[in-house]
Amino acid sequence: MSAIAPRPAIVTDFSLVTGLSQSRTPLQRRISAMAGMYADQGAAQRLAQEDVLVYEFFDMGVPDSPGEVAYGTSITYPGKVGDEYFMTKGHFHSVLDTAEIYYCLRGRGLLMMENPEGDVQWEELTPGKGVYVPGRYAHRSINTSPDEPLITFFAFPGHAGHDYGTIESKGFRKIVVERDGAPLVVDNPQWAQ
Amino acid sequence: MSAIAPRPAIVTDFSLVTGLSQSRTPLQRRISAMAGMYADQGAAQRLAQEDVLVYEFFDMGVPDSPGEVAYGTSITYPGKVGDEYFMTKGHFHSVLDTAEIYYCLRGRGLLMMENPEGDVQWEELTPGKGVYVPGRYAHRSINTSPDEPLITFFAFPGHAGHDYGTIESKGFRKIVVERDGAPLVVDNPQWAQ
Ligand SMILES: [Mn+2]
Ligand SMILES: [Mn+2]
Numbered sequence: 402m403s404a405i406a407p408r409p410a411i412v413t414d415f416s417l418v419t420g421l422s423q424s425r426t427p428l429q430r431r432i433s434a435m436a437g438m439y440a441d442q443g444a445a446q447r448l449a450q451e452d453v454l455v456y457e458f459f460d461m462g463v464p465d466s467p468g469e470v471a472y473g474t475s476i477t478y479p480g481k482v483g484d485e486y487f488m489t490k491g492h493f494h495s496v497l498d499t500a501e502i503y504y505c506l507r508g509r510g511l512l513m514m515e516n517p518e519g520d521v522q523w524e525e526l527t528p529g530k531g532v533y534v535p536g537r538y539a540h541r542s543i544n545t546s547p548d549e550p551l552i553t554f555f556a557f558p559g560h561a562g563h564d565y566g567t568i569e570s571k572g573f574r575k576i577v578v579e580r581d582g583a584p585l586v587v588d589n590p591q592w593a594q
Numbered sequence: 595m596s597a598i599a600p601r602p603a604i605v606t607d608f609s610l611v612t613g614l615s616q617s618r619t620p621l622q623r624r625i626s627a628m629a630g631m632y633a634d635q636g637a638a639q640r641l642a643q644e645d646v647l648v649y650e651f652f653d654m655g656v657p658d659s660p661g662e663v664a665y666g667t668s669i670t671y672p673g674k675v676g677d678e679y680f681m682t683k684g685h686f687h688s689v690l691d692t693a694e695i696y697y698c699l700r701g702r703g704l705l706m707m708e709n710p711e712g713d714v715q716w717e718e719l720t721p722g723k724g725v726y727v728p729g730r731y732a733h734r735s736i737n738t739s740p741d742e743p744l745i746t747f748f749a750f751p752g753h754a755g756h757d758y759g760t761i762e763s764k765g766f767r768k769i770v771v772e773r774d775g776a777p778l779v780v781d782n783p784q785w786a787q
Contacts, residue, residue, distance in 0.1 A: 404711075405709070405711055405730070407709065407711070407713035407715075408709075408728035408729070408730070408731075409715065409728070410705070410707055410715050410717050410725055410726060410727055410728060410731070411725070411726040411728075412717050412723060412724070412725050412726075413723070413724045413726075414722055414723055414724075415697065415722055415723075415724055416722050417610075417699070417721055417722045461726070463693070463726070467660035467751060467753070468660075468689065468691045468692040468693060468729050468751060468754075469693050469729070469751075470663065470693050470694065470695050470726075470749055470750060470751060472695040472697075472724065472726070472749065473724075496661070498661045499661040499662075500656070500661060500662050500663050500752075501663065502663050502665040502749055504608065504665075504697075504747050506610070512603070514603060516598070516600065516601075518597075518598055518600070520600035522600075522602065522603050524603050524605050528610055529607055529608055529609050529610045530605060530606070530607055530608075531605070531606045531607070531608055531665065532603055532604070532605050533603060533604040533605075533606075533654070533656070533663075533665070534603055535601040535602070535603060535604075536601070536661050536662070537598070537601070538601075538603070554697050554747060556663055556665065556695055556749035557663060558660060558661060558662075558663060558751060558752075559693075559751075560660070561661075
C-alpha cells in the first residue's frame with residue numbers, strides 16, 4: 402500500500418500597496434545587472450554607480466511540473482535611463498509555448514511582448530487590468546508612471562522555465578521612451594537581428 | 595514551410611473593487627443551484643424563493659492544455675443560509691493533481707480544502723493574502739464578512755478541468771458557521787462517506 406502524504410497549502414502575504422511580503426524575500430534586479438539593456442549607455446553607467454533598484458519579484462519555488470502554477474508579485478519602480486523607462490529584463494519561457502497571466506494591482510505601464518517570428522505587441526497596464534501573454538511571446542514590464550511603482554500579480558505554468566539569454570543578447574525589437582511627457586514605443590536602436 | 599500565426603494578447607478588466615468586468619460576463623451561481631449543499635435545508639429553501647445570487651466567477655475559455663493558464667476573478671457575496679456562510683460549490687480538478695493559486699483582493703473569508711484521503715485544511719483569506727492550493731485538494735471559497743464581497747484572483751493550469759460531482763454528492767467534510775458572531779469550522783452533518 403502506498404500512502405499519499407498530505408501536502409500543506411502555502412500562504413503568503415503580498416501587499417496590495419507595495420507588492421512586497423513580510424514573510425518572503427524577493428529577488429532584486431539593480432541597474433548594474435542590466436545596464437547594457439538600455440539604449441542610453443552613458444545614462445545607464447551613471448545610474449549604475451548608485452546601483453539603483455529597478456525591479457523585484459518573487460520566485461516561490463513551486464515544483465517544476467505542468468500541474469503546478471508559479472506565481473507572485475512583480476514590482477517595477479518608477480524611473481528612467483535617459484528617456485527610457487525602467488523595465489524588467491524580460492524573457493522567453495524555456496518551454497516556449499507556455500502562457501502567463503499578469504494582473505495589474507497598482508501603477509501604470511506597458512507589457513511588451515514579441516515572438517521569435519517578430520510579431521510585436523504591447524498592452525497598457527493599469528489597476529484591474531489583466532493581460533494574458535500567449536505562449537511563445539517574450540514579455541517585459543515597463544513602468545511609465547513618474548512616481549508610482551508598477552505592481553502586478555503573475556501566474557504561469559510550473560514547468561515553463563526561463564530563457565533570459567535570448568533577450569540579453571538580442572534585446573526586444575521595441576523600447577519605450579518618454580517624448581513630450583508621454584510614453585512612446587519606438588524601434589530599439591540596439592536590437593540585434 | 596509552416597508559418598506560425600501571431601496570437602493576440604487578451605486584455606480584460608477585472609475591477610479591484612467589485613471583481614466584475616465591463617467587457618466580460620461572469621457565470622453566476624444562485625442559491626437555487628446549490629440549495630442542497632447547505633446544512634439548514636429549510637433556510638436554503640426559503641432563500642431559494644428569492645433566488646439570491648451567492649457567487650459569480652469568470653471562465654475566460656483559455657485552451658485546455660498544460661501550456662495555458664486559466665484565470666479570472668471570483669466574487670462570493672456576504673450572506674448566510676441559517677448560520678452557515680455563503681460559499682462556492684467547490685470542486686476537485688478533473689486532472690486531480692493540478693494546483694491553483696488564489697490571491698485575495700478584497701473582503702474576508704476562508705478557503706476550505708480537502709483531498710480524497712480526508713486531509714482537511716483551511717486558510718484565511720484577507721486582502722493581499724495568496725493561498726496556493728496543492729494538487730489533489732478540492733477547494734471552496736467561504737465569505738465570513740457580514741457586509742463585504744470576498745474577491746479573489748485565481749489561476750490554474752489550462753488542462754485542469756473541473757469535477758463538481760464528487761462534492762455535489764458527498765459535500766466537504768467541514769462546513770463554516772457563525773457562532774457568537776465569529777466563524778467556526780465544524781463537522782458537516784450531511785457529509786457522506
Ligand atoms: Mn514569464
Ligand atoms: Mn479550481
